[in-house]
Amino acid sequence: MECADFRxxxxxxRALRRDRPYGGYPRLPTEGSPQMAFFDAAxxxxxxxxxxxxxxxxxxxxxxxxxxxxxxxxxxxxxxRLGKLDAVRCMVEExxxxxxxxxxxxxxxxxxxxxxxxxxxMRYLLDKGADPxxxxxxxxxxxxxxxxxxxxxxxxxxxxxxxxxxxxxIGLTPLHFAAGYGMIGVMKVLLEHHADPNKVSExxxxxxxxxxxxxxSGVPESTSLKCVKLLVExxxxxxxxxxxxxxxxxxxxxxxxxxxxxxxxKHEKNTKVQLKSYAEKAIKRKDYHGASKFxxxxxxxxxxxxxxxxxxxxxxxxxxxxxxxxxxxxxCIKLRPEWIKGYYRKGAALxxxxxxxxxxxxxxxxxxxxPENAEMEKAFTEAVEGMKKDHLARKGSKPxx
Numbered sequence: 001m002e003c004a005d006f007r008x009x010x011x012x013x014r015a016l017r018r019d020r021p022y023g024g025y026p027r028l029p030t031e032g033s034p035q036m037a038f039f040d041a042a043x044x045x046x047x048x049x050x051x052x053x054x055x056x057x058x059x060x061x062x063x064x065x066x067x068x069x070x071x072x073x074x075x076x077x078x079x080x081r082l083g084k085l086d087a088v089r090c091m092v093e094e095x096x097x098x099x100x101x102x103x104x105x106x107x108x109x110x111x112x113x114x115x116x117x118x119x120x121x122m123r124y125l126l127d128k129g130a131d132p133x134x135x136x137x138x139x140x141x142x143x144x145x146x147x148x149x150x151x152x153x154x155x156x157x158x159x160x161x162x163x164x165x166x167x168x169x170i171g172l173t174p175l176h177f178a179a180g181y182g183m184i185g186v187m188k189v190l191l192e193h194h195a196d197p198n199k200v201s202e203x204x205x206x207x208x209x210x211x212x213x214x215x216x217s218g219v220p221e222s223t224s225l226k227c228v229k230l231l232v233e234x235x236x237x238x239x240x241x242x243x244x245x246x247x248x249x250x251x252x253x254x255x256x257x258x259x260x261x262x263x264x265x266k267h268e269k270n271t272k273v274q275l276k277s278y279a280e281k282a283i284k285r286k287d288y289h290g291a292s293k294f295x296x297x298x299x300x301x302x303x304x305x306x307x308x309x310x311x312x313x314x315x316x317x318x319x320x321x322x323x324x325x326x327x328x329x330x331x332c333i334k335l336r337p338e339w340i341k342g343y344y345r346k347g348a349a350l351x352x353x354x355x356x357x358x359x360x361x362x363x364x365x366x367x368x369x370x371p372e373n374a375e376m377e378k379a380f381t382e383a384v385e386g387m388k389k390d391h392l393a394r395k396g397s398k399p400x401x
Contacts, residue, residue, distance in 0.1 A: 035065055043084075044084075066097070080110070081115060083116070102137070105136055110131070114149075114158065119154065119157065135169070139169040140169050141174075144172075144174050146186065150181065150183035165194065174186070180214045180219075200242050206237075208240065209243070209244070224258060228261065279292075286318075288319050291312075306335045317349050343365050343369065351379075356387035
């Protein structure tokens with residue numbers, strides 16, 4: 001909901017609840033009452049009025065004053081969503097409101113600010129101790145709000161301040177939300193932070209199926225296709241069938257381009273599986289040259305699969321082609337810097353050509369990723385010993401004066 005839509009929704013719900021309960025919430029206090037006046041002052045960013053209405057009230061009295069909820073937001077949440085930083089600051093610093101207080105719906109000011117991407121308000125609240133992982137009564141977290149409304153910078157800020165990437169609302173993660181609403185920018189941010197593209201909700205949906213279902217709610221197929229491609233590139237399983245497969249869903253909605261893409265991916269993945277199987281059989285019979293060719297064909301189908309480069313690197317190492325082995329290991333490290341196997345393979349290849357310095361650097365990089373890895377530590381020690389022996393040998397071969 002954009003800011004303008006939020007204002008419209010506020011007016012609509014306010015009109016409905018003047019005379020009767022609505023949406024599970026009680027009838028509003030009468031117009032002109034201190035509570036409604038306080039809400040209006042927060043809405044307008046009217047600091048003198050906020051102070052005037054709160055003057056002389058204790059904490060309980062101020063809590064009563066703020067106990068009004070429209071569209072899930074109380075006075076402080078409304079001010080935050082509308083970007084009224086001065087009003088938020090006044091309520092927190094002067095009136096003593098809890099920065100993590102929720103509205104009647106449990107929505108915090110941080111979540112409200114995230115929904116409209118009010119970065120200056122979010123930074124202020126986080127600096128004041130706002131909890132980026134506090135959910136509303138519904139189970140939505142601030143990151144869900146940022147994802148749903150396409151606030152990629154808000155999502156990035158929340159993640160930088162400790163928001164959990166795969167928090168769930170009935171099993172739906174922020175990535176489910178972003179995919180379902182076609183929010184490509186937020187999806188990229190979430191995937192950069194290693195959101196799980198195969199997380200299954202309580203209803204059996206994945207981010208991939210949510211991206212396809214989104215077309216039933218108005219998301220254009222072209223946008224849905226971009227979301228699908230992002231997810232597949234991040235490792236989403238196109239054969240997942242927790243309820244229905246992505247292909248079945250795309251076919252039911254008549255998403256021609258999505259169907260074509262999913263069929264292409266399924267074919268390539270099935271072919272890749274066959275090629276990997278052929279390569280593994282070749283390795284068992286020590287045909288490393290043949291195995292490397294199968295891995296090369298598989299890489300052409302899926303250049304993002306790091307295991308293919310790692311396994312081809314092993315083949316090159318067994319074929320005494322250390323330069324190629326190092327090249328594939330470097331590709332592994334570039335694609336998955338948090339995966340220590342790439343560093344180990346690079347070190348092993350450099351050890352094979354007695355480049356002990358390069359090998360020790362590679363093993364040390366691996367230890368920085370996983371300091372407790374005993375195998376990497378042993379390899380590093382061997383590389384250092386090799387470097388020492390090499391140094392002594394060179395020193396001993398120098399002619400004496």
